Amino acid sequence: MRILFVIGNLGDYHVPRYEALVSAASGRGHQVALLEVFARSGVYGFPQERRAAFFANRPRMAETLIENGADSDGLGARDTARLIAKVRNFMPDVVITLGYNTGYSAVLCFLRHLTRRFKLIYMSDSKADDGLRQRTKERLKRFIVSRFDGALVAGEKHRRYAQSLGIPKERSRIGFDVIDVDYFSDLAQAASDNPEAVRSRFGLPQRYVLCVSRFVARKNVDVLIDAYRKSGVYNENIGLVLVGQGPLEAQLRARIASLGLTPHVTILNSLANQEMPNLYALAEFVVLASEFDQWGLCVNEAFAAGCPAIVTRTCGVAGEVVIDGVNGYVVEPRDVSTLAQRIGKLGSEPALRERFAAGAQSTIQRWTPLLFASSALELAEVTTRNASDPAQHELV
Numbered sequence: 001m002r003i004l005f006v007i008g009n010l011g012d013y014h015v016p017r018y019e020a021l022v023s024a025a026s027g028r029g030h031q032v033a034l035l036e037v038f039a040r041s042g043v044y045g046f047p048q049e050r051r052a053a054f055f056a057n058r059p060r061m062a063e064t065l066i067e068n069g070a071d072s073d074g075l076g077a078r079d080t081a082r083l084i085a086k087v088r089n090f091m092p093d094v095v096i097t098l099g100y101n102t103g104y105s106a107v108l109c110f111l112r113h114l115t116r117r118f119k120l121i122y123m124s125d126s127k128a129d130d131g132l133r134q135r136t137k138e139r140l141k142r143f144i145v146s147r148f149d150g151a152l153v154a155g156e157k158h159r160r161y162a163q164s165l166g167i168p169k170e171r172s173r174i175g176f177d178v179i180d181v182d183y184f185s186d187l188a189q190a191a192s193d194n195p196e197a198v199r200s201r202f203g204l205p206q207r208y209v210l211c212v213s214r215f216v217a218r219k220n221v222d223v224l225i226d227a228y229r230k231s232g233v234y235n236e237n238i239g240l241v242l243v244g245q246g247p248l249e250a251q252l253r254a255r256i257a258s259l260g261l262t263p264h265v266t267i268l269n270s271l272a273n274q275e276m277p278n279l280y281a282l283a284e285f286v287v288l289a290s291e292f293d294q295w296g297l298c299v300n301e302a303f304a305a306g307c308p309a310i311v312t313r314t315c316g317v318a319g320e321v322v323i324d325g326v327n328g329y330v331v332e333p334r335d336v337s338t339l340a341q342r343i344g345k346l347g348s349e350p351a352l353r354e355r356f357a358a359g360a361q362s363t364i365q366r367w368t369p370l371l372f373a374s375s376a377l378e379l380a381e382v383t384t385r386n387a388s389d390p391a392q393h394e395l396v
Contacts, residue, residue, distance in 0.1 A: 001025075001029075001030040001031070001093045001094065001380060001381070001384060002030070002031050002033075002090065002091065002092045002093050002094075003021075003025060003030060003031065003032045003033070003092060003093065003094045003095075003096060003376075003380055004032075004033050004034075004035060004087065004090050004092035004094070004095045004096070004118075005018055005021065005032060005033065005034050005035070005095075005096050005097075006035045006037065006087075006095055006096070006097040006098075006104060006105075006108060007034075007035075007036055007037065007097065007098045008036075008037050008038055008071030008098055008102060008104065009036060009037070009038050009039070009040060009041045009042070009048075009051075009070070009071040010034065010036045010048075010051050010054065011041050011043075011044060011048050011051060012044075012048045012049065012050040012051060012273045012274075013179065013273075013297065014051075015050040015051055015054050016050070016179070016180035016183070016369045017178065017369050017372045017373070018034060019054075019369070020368075020369030020370055020372060020373035021369075021372065021373040021376055021377070023373070024370070024373035024374060024377055025373075025377060028377065030377070030380070031061075032061070033061035033062065033090055033092075034059070034061065034062035034063070035062075035063060035065060035083075035086055035087075035090075036062070036063070036064045036065065037064075037065045037066060037069075037071065037075075037079075037083065037104050038064070038065070038066050038069040038070050038071040038073060039064045039066065039067045039068070039069065039070075040069065040070040040071070041070060041071060042070040042071045042072025042073070043071070043072070044273075046270065046271070046272040046273075047272065048273075049272070049273075049274060050273070050274075063086075065079065065082060065083060065086065066079055074103055075103040075104060075107065080103075080107055083104060083107055083108075084107065084111055087108065087111060087118075088111075088115070088117075091117065091118075092118045093118055093119065093380070093384050094118060094119045094120075094121060094379075094380040094383060094384055095108055095112070095118050095119070095120050095121070096121045096122075096123065096152065096376060096379075096380070097120070097121070097122055097123070098122070098123050098124075099122060099123065099124055100122045100124065100141075100144055100145050100148060101141075101144065105122060106144075108120055109144070109147050109148065112147075112149075113147060119149040119150070119380070119383040119384055120147075120148050120149050120150075121148065121149060121150040121151065121152060121376070121379050121380070121383065122145075122148050122150075122151055122152070123151075123152045123153075123176045124151060124152075124153055124154075124158065124162070124176065125153065125154035125158055125176055125177050125294040125295045125316055126153075126158065126161060126294060127154075127157045127158045127160075127161045127294065127316060128157070128160070128161045128164065129157075129292055129314050130292050130294055130314075131218070131291075131292055138165075141165055142164075142165045142166050145162070145165035145166050145167060146165065146166025146167070148167065149171065149383040150167065150171040150172060150173075150379040150382065150383045151167045151171070151172040151173075151379075152172070152173055152174075152175065152176050152372075152375055152376055152379055153172055153173070153174055153176055154174065154175075154176045154177040154294070154295045154316050154320070155174050155177075155295075155316055155317075155319075155320035155321075156174060156320065157316065157319070157320070158174070158176075158294075158316065159172045159173075159174060170382065171379065171382060171383060172379075173375035173376075173378055173379050174371075174375060175367070175371035175372045175374070175375035175376075176372065176375075177295040177297055177300070177316070177367075178300065178367045178368055178369055178371055178372045179297060179300045179301055179304065179367070179368075179369075180368070180369060181300075181304045181364055181365065181367070181368050182304075182368075183304075184276075184277050184280070184300075184301050184304035184305055185277075185304045185305065185306075185361075187274065187277035187278070187281075188277040188278075188280055188281035188304065188305030188306065188307075189281070190277075191277055191278040191281035191282065192281045192282070195281075195282055198278045198281070198282060199282065201278070202268065202278065202279065203266060203268075204239075204241060204266065204279070204282060205237070205238075205239035205241070205264075205266065206237065207236075207237060207238045207239065207284055208238060208239040208240060208241045208266070208282075208283055208284065209228065209233070209238060209239070209240050209241070209283065209284055209285060209286070209287055209343060209347065210241050210243070210279055210280065210283035210284075210285070210286045210287070210302075210307070211224055211240070211241070211242050211243070211244075211286065211287050211288070211289070212243045212244060212276070212279075212286065212288075212298040213242070213243075213244045213288065213290070213298075214244050214245070214246045215242075215244050215245060215246030215247065215248040215249045215252055216246045216247065216248060217248065217291075218290060218291040218292060219244075219246075219289070219290050219291075219293075220289040220290055220291055220312075220333060220334065221242065221244075221248070221252055221289070222248075222251075222252060222255055223289045223333075223334055223336060223339070224240075224287055224289040224339070225240070225252065225255055225256060225259065225261065225265070226259075226336050226340075227289070227336045227337075227339035227340040227343055228240045228261070228265075228340075228343060229259050229261060229340075230336060230337070230340035231340040231341070231343040231344040231347065232344060233343060233344055233347040233348070234261065234264040236347065236348065238284060238347050239264050239265065239266060240261070240264060240265045240266070241265075241266045241267075241268065241279065241283070242265065242266070242267045242268070243267075243268045243269075243270065243271060243276075243279065244269075244270055245269050245270050249267070252267075253267070276298075276301055277301070277304075277305055280301055280302045280304075280305035280307045281305050281306075281307070283302070283307050284307075284346070284347060284353060285302075285307060285308040285309060285310060285328070285346050285347075285353065285356070286298065286299065286302040286307055286308075286309045286310070287309070287310045287311075287339075287343065288309065288310070288311045288312065288315050288317075289310075289311075289312055289333070289339060290311075290312055290314065290315055290333070291312070291314065291333050291334070292312075292314040292315070292333070293311075293312075293314070293315040293316060293317075294316050295315070295316035295317055296311060296315045296316055296317040299311060299315075299317045299321055299322060300317070300321065300364060300367055302360070303321065303327065303360035303361065303363060303364035304361075304364050306357045306358075306360060306361045307357065307360065308327055308328045308346065308353060308356035308357055308359075308360050309322050309327070309328040309329075309360070310328055310329045310330075310331065310339065310342050310343065310346065311328065311329075311330055311331075312330070312331055312332065312333045313330055313331070313332055313333070314333055318330045321363060321364065321367060323359070323363065326356070326359045326363075327356050327357075327359030327360040327362075327363050328356055328359075328360065329342040329346070
């Protein structure tokens, strides 16, 4: 089987997923190629070091279509024609692509139905409770999504949403939102072995609660700040470290000052992916207080570092990775009182934190690039069960 992996930008999160797919596919006698549409990320401003290392090794059957563009850019007519030509030259049995509403996924969907030469699988972490849903928009989305042959999604709630959009459960699998667990675990262990150097480098307090989040309204960082104050853990010298940036930063700083929390709260700008294990390793636990989050990869990262989590029910990881009372807590969005109580309890009970940390490390062992690869290959095999043999061509 010939599988073409088409993605807007092969960022650091996607590199280990793709590499695991290549390895697993090779073991089954399948061939995988990568077509990265844009060389730059429109989401992450810091350097994508794992992507750079990946392409520096000149991998076989991997190329970038637009070297001077970002995945936030649109596709022009010439680039669309080039994308179509690359796909037709490779003659894949299956194309796996990111999303169902990107410019390149729309082109692939059109090409799939025009030629009927390959099956098309999309990757997504959308779920039903990601904000308010409009009936008309959902009907249009169902019209589009039902034209795809399969879906590789984040978790079971995302799988149910894909089913509501026209993808039968037998043609969906979970495992999209995974991380390189060993990579984060090893870096976190190195930080734990030299904690004072890490604290000095990042200006961290001796003890702290950690939140990794953009400073935008739906992330509810203001709710976390209120709950942190209500919990009273700052009286036990447990600080709050916020990692992120965004349009609400000035407003959040003003709120912190008005509550008299300035000495207890540290704000760091967004850090590169490889720097984050330092912060997870020394944190008491992480909090994701979002109104909703499609998933919450920072929780995967924290768990790989042995750091428990408190999340809201509408975060994708809730009930999938974070199991209430086992490796963390799940609370309702904007429930300041309950969030404060959970922060206070977890902050004041070392034995509970240790139990949750062990549960976190155990749970995250499932959510690895191997899960992504095996799920992707299962979908490829399911959707091509009655497909004919492809022609033999390669990407240039």
